[in-house]
Amino acid sequence: SQQGEEDPQALSIQEGENATMNCSYKTSINNxxxxxxxxxxxxxxxxxxxxxxxxKHSGRLRVTLDTSxxxxxxxxxxxxxADTASYFCxxxxxNSGGYQKVTFGTGTKxxxxx
Amino acid sequence: xAVISQKPSRDICQRGTSLTIQCQVDSQVTMMFxxxxxxxxxxxxxxxxxxxxxxxYESGFVIDKFPISRPNLxxxxxxxxxMSPEDSSIYLCSVDARGSEQYFxxxxxxxxx
Numbered sequence: 001s002q003q004g005e006e007d008p009q010a011l012s013i014q015e016g017e018n019a020t021m022n023c024s025y026k027t028s029i030n031n032x033x034x035x036x037x038x039x040x041x042x043x044x045x046x047x048x049x050x051x052x053x054x055x056k057h058s059g060r061l062r063v064t065l066d067t068s069x070x071x072x073x074x075x076x077x078x079x080x081x082a083d084t085a086s087y088f089c090x091x092x093x094x095n096s097g098g099y100q101k102v103t104f105g106t107g108t109k110x111x112x113x114x
Numbered sequence: 115x116a117v118i119s120q121k122p123s124r125d126i127c128q129r130g131t132s133l134t135i136q137c138q139v140d141s142q143v144t145m146m147f148x149x150x151x152x153x154x155x156x157x158x159x160x161x162x163x164x165x166x167x168x169x170x171y172e173s174g175f176v177i178d179k180f181p182i183s184r185p186n187l188x189x190x191x192x193x194x195x196x197m198s199p200e201d202s203s204i205y206l207c208s209v210d211a212r213g214s215e216q217y218f219x220x221x222x223x224x225x226x227x
Contacts, residue, residue, distance in 0.1 A: 033215065035218075041220065042221045045215055045216070048214060048215050092214065099170070102147070102159070102216050104149075104156045104158075
């Protein structure tokens with residue numbers, strides 16, 4: 001089953017507004033990554049946050065991580081129409097076989113209306 | 115970050131046939147990963163490919179259906195065998211870079227008719 005659950009599944013906002021997406025996961029992790037995927041294309045790596053970090057910024061992106069609640073959030077400030085895409089969280093942790101594995105969440109479809 | 119290319123970028127295949135997807139990385143990497151993304155869904159890990167050893171498959175995926183080769187540290191192939199319409203997906207390869215970040219190729223969009 002998917003490690004991460006994201007909400008909302010879909011989000012529609014006006015250009016200039018902020019967009020917040022949430023990711024919850026089930027087991028211990030080493031790090032959590034956020035990706036963007038434009039329609040039918042490859043994944044673009046946005047940001048990585050380690051398990052010992054609580055917040056990270058990159059341009060208009062702000063990521064938080066709460067390991068006690070097993071959750072993360074991605075905030076996109078001052079959204080633009082070009083931010084329209086699907087966003088996925090991905091957690092890296094040890095699986096039952098003893099090796100590291102990256103597992104993806106269900107994704108949030110963001111639509112930014114010009 | 116690593117630059118990853120995949121061939122073909124897309125293909126339309128008939129059921130019962132097989133397709134081999136190639137993944138090339140611009141630097142040497144220990145582990146390469148193959149994912150499947152079914153229409154409208156998230157990514158699911160198929161297998162992890164280490165150079166010089168057998169690929170490790172995730173639950174629900176078997177070597178007979180998805181044989182993988184990893185002949186060197188910059189290249190891997192995934193074959194989708196005896197295809198059915200349910201195999202219509204985007205197939206993506208990825209690698210670890212900078213220690214922890216995972217980067218993806220552009221994907222191969224497969225349609226099985």
